[in-house]
Amino acid sequence: WAIGTGLVCDADAANDVHKYIRTVLAKMYDDEVAQSTRIQYGGSVTPESVDGLMAKSDVDGCLVGGASLFADKFARICNFQKE
Numbered sequence: 001w002a003i004g005t006g007l008v009c010d011a012d013a014a015n016d017v018h019k020y021i022r023t024v025l026a027k028m029y030d031d032e033v034a035q036s037t038r039i040q041y042g043g044s045v046t047p048e049s050v051d052g053l054m055a056k057s058d059v060d061g062c063l064v065g066g067a068s069l070f071a072d073k074f075a076r077i078c079n080f081q082k083e
Contacts, residue, residue, distance in 0.1 A: 011052035018058035047076035
């Protein structure tokens with residue numbers, strides 16, 4: 001729902017989806033598996049959105065698309081600040 005659109009999902013909505021995925025994993029396996037599985041946000045993360053996304057409890061990482069083509073943008077994403 002977020003990949004390839006060029007749009008950034010709201011951080012709270014992304015966290016809700018990640019939390020749901022953990023719930024499914026817990027039902028399929030167990031809570032230990034659900035909590036130890038890294039779930040990455042796969043949408044269009046930007047220097048402006050990375051801090052909010054990475055501050056969320058169930059977002060373990062993010063994929064960088066077009067922003068990786070610009071050194072300053074990529075560096076800012078790599079050096080995100082937890083809110």
